[in-house]
Amino acid sequence: MEGETPSPDDLAGDTGEEVRAVNQKIIIGFDGSPSAQEALDWALDEAVRTGNAAELIYADEAPVWQPAAGMAATVAVRPPSYVDDVIGGMMDRAVDAARQSHPLATVTGTVVRARPAAALVEASARAGLVVLGSRGHSAVTGLFGSVASAVTAHAHSPVVLVRGKADPAAPVVAGIDGSPVLSAVLGFAAEQAAARKAPLWVIRAWPPITGLWQESPQIAEKVTAVERKPFDERVDALRRAHPDLDITSRAVVEHPAAALIRVAATAQLVVAGSRGRGAIRGMLLGSVSQHLARQCPCTVAIVHSLTGTAPTERRRS
Template structure:
């Protein structure tokens, strides 16, 4: 496993505290340092008139003191609960999403809560969506409260990220001493313009071979992990959302073999970040 820095997007919210706990547990298993990153998303200037920029506006001193106290508290708690983890905090004056994306180039993992302080509480936080789409390292969005013995689930589709997804998922399963379930979801057959139910079918041997080959390679490389493999006829988003109900971690690629490759984040990943019952890792 990587010993590179784990960066936690931290704003003191309940989801951020949950993300911090997940990151510290992961850091303890991998001997990785942790950085709690807080971003002042204050405007760089405030218009005095419609087209005239005014001087930079700094946060009030009492707000800065509150944030410093919050970060001191999370670092102190981390050093108390996870004394073997090198933990520290950083404050930046920039937008959180852009900063995390930029920092991801030198990080081993970005960990964020499923939503932070947002005016639209029912939507996936904009930071989570942006970072999951554009980071240059794996991103973990912490959700739910799964049992510690629950399996890790990996969703693969034969795209170029499938091997990386399996490697990350296997490392997580091995570190937790839990089973790994690999799911390959094959779309139902429906004729062009068909509006009725999809035509029932099964996965033939030729279609399943790339999936079986990847799983076979994983079993050879990781003989100590209990690995099960399921090839199902179902939309990947539906199959993986259902699997998340009994998993502790769901691992997927950032983009699959979609029709529209220009999407900011693959539709399956995007769906899971909103609807998964457990924590989601998006692999780039």
């Protein structure tokens, strides 16, 4: 209901399934590329902080793409021992290095015969977090095509897309709207900011009016008190739930993706939401979250809301 103030527990995200429970595995899509290594480093730090195990997954899709029987004969593109000798060797070295650099983390590696997106989505069902790099040697971490869209849209857990090394003093940014994913986004962002002792910026952007009405003198290019009241109430509840966290709120009239990408230039992490695995409406993966995945200059976390609902804010029309 509009104007209703949720409880601090709802916003903190410390109950239910909206933010995954502790002691769940962190899955890392890995192919040995520098970008995958950045994702692994980020995930290992998270594993040490949370005490959750980390699992590297390499999805070997070669068998999936082999010609069907009856087609023209082809020569083998690689020897049968390739998986064990090359891929397996790479994974063993990566796991050994991870255990040495992060001795407090529990680290394992797995090679699966599957398409990368399918393998990672399936793995996310038993994970608290999936971590991927921004580019790579293969589709596993070469994110910004169909694999990225599929994993971020259909994962059962939050998905983090790691991009570069961030200033540890930079803020964590939460981009929210009035959708059911609101509590999950705020909970995940607040937990990340608190763990990093970083400030938290909460951004609510109302898209500007376009079309026939945009020239009307009645259309104000600012957020009205009525529009921002539910937003202010939610931020106040978040402050009560996290009294030691430095929280700044901003309400703007701007396309949400543009607003978040602009502030991301000085952030270490941007957290946004997807209302479900594949729905296309409002502030969704196909628009805001996908723009962030492609264009955001810093690491992005896409958080899903799988159960329950949240109060809905007034929308501009």
